[in-house]
Amino acid sequence: MKLWSQFFIPTLKESPADAEIASHKLLVRAGLVRKLGGGLYTYMPLGLRVIHKLTQICREELDGAGGIELWMPHVHPVELWQQGPRWAAAREIMFRADSAGDGKRAPREPEFVLGPTHEEVITPLVKAEISSYRDLPKNFYQIATKFRNEIRPRFGLMRAREFIMMDAYSFDATDDGAVTSYHAMKAAYARFFKRVGAHAIAVEADTGVMGGSFSHEFMVPAEIGDDDVIYNEASGYAANREKATSGLVAPDLVDAAPSGPLEEFATPGVVTIAALAAAPYAVGADRQFKTLVFMGDGKPFLVILRGCDELEEAKLGALGFTLFRAATADEIEPVMGAKPGSLGAINGTIKNFGALAGIYADHAIRLIGNGTTGANKDGFHVNHVNVTRDLAVTRFGDFRRVRPGEPDPKSGQPLQVRRGIEVGHIFKLGTKYSEKFGAVFTDDKKESHLMVMGCYGIGISRTMQAVIEQSHDADGIIWPWNCAPFQVLICVIDPQLPEAMDLARKLALAAERAGADVLVDDRAERPGVKFKDADLIGLPLRITIGGKGLKEGIVELKWRTQKEVIKVALAEAERCVAAAVLEAAERART
């Protein structure tokens, strides 16, 4: 039992000016966090209790799934990262952790960095400690602070520079084993989110800079989420935008025969899809081939899309470049022979074809069959361009951005889109890191193999905010039972009456014996203030003890989710409180 007067819950009547969304405002107003700087937050006593609830449940589920907890340093020697596979891509978001220096010398390369995740630490550790198949599989995890110098911290804890994350790493002897580990984690994640009362759904995801072969994100649907989930309710298909595909191109599509000889025509000043679609040319955007130029690890490559489609840049990750970006106009002209707006990928028209690392075409251009594209000559386009005959495609792939309403690849039903908050992510990594760090083991035939890895993350602090975003009303937070900082608030209206406080202690004990954490509001505040604060901090069950009720011989029980007050006779109070607690705990379990 905690007495409010001896705890610290600085609530606010007004929302801070820098908070935009409900959960961020409530985090601050309910006294759960305070801001230190952009993306940097102090977890106040009440907020820390929520974090502890979440980490404890997380720990139980991971232990249940065979996880082994450890703790790794957050300061990493930079050499580890330089040796790992993603230094070039990750260094931008990493904090350096050098000594502050004497303020005179110029900054050198960092000697230490702060860990954004721990693949570069765990893999060498496992390499050093495990060398036999007998010691595999293993799944190590920690729940700790992570550091990422986010380009744009946002929405309070939603995207912070310093945040709390559970990160786990599985090591298996075989690929099948790694898949088993992956699915065990996926199931543990589902149990975790269910227990804490977050309605998270698993969606197929892109592997991004982590690399690896497949991946799921756990998303909490919310308007303010950073990600789009593309889904179809009926078929169960769900993927994030980076990964989502559609069934737009039928598998049995027959490529169109050429419609005629190539025909160059003048298009002075036409440099956009829209301009070519307008009079006098009137070539519909869905009849145009759009040619984009990118730089991949220093070499240019082309991407061909329909004029009406958008590129989904993340999908270029599948091409295997370590780093890629859109090419600049200056880089484009020497290679293509024309400025952007007149580009095309027709055989023989590219000025310096040999410089290209590849020409990648989106499947959907096959729907065009015969269309129009740039001539690689400023102010000219070409008609009757046939996909098979004329375009120098290295390979086809899925590069376009899916639109809502397109057919679901599973069922053909229309796809829908909604926003979500990514609270967890699981990757089957494969051998990307074990190769780099030489994490090998010996099997029962004395042969050496690379360990097959998986990595897994849950944003603990982000989950706290996602729960609030998902569960609040105009008056405040509505905590789910299992992650509430306390489950029961005993609101003593007249704390100056000894019999009121005695009863509060008695009921607190009853609730605690039934398994609840109890907060007693013993402040000498007016009732209105206490009730407002009670709704704001949102504990699931409120018990009100007042002089008035005592005279009548009753106390009041009220669920945060419910409007009505349940009056209970004093003689029944202990039993009713205990029963209510047990019932709520049971409800939260199923």
Place this chain on the structure above:
RNA sequence: CGGGGUGUAGCUUAGUCUGGUAGAGCGCCUGGUUUGGGACCAGGAGGUCGUAGGUUCGAAUCCUAUCGCCCCGACCA
């Protein structure tokens, strides 16, 4: 990093256009009256107006630079 916005008391803010000694509400302190949904009265403390230059007799207000913060985009748990 690109685009937009903003910085005045612990919090929310007015005043900035049109320069003239900084105002309110909440919170805080003292006293009193109140006491079942953010009370009322009286008194009080608290601001070098983000910072640094400049213009001016005079700058929160105009100019320049710089920093912080917020929103949109690329990135992520």
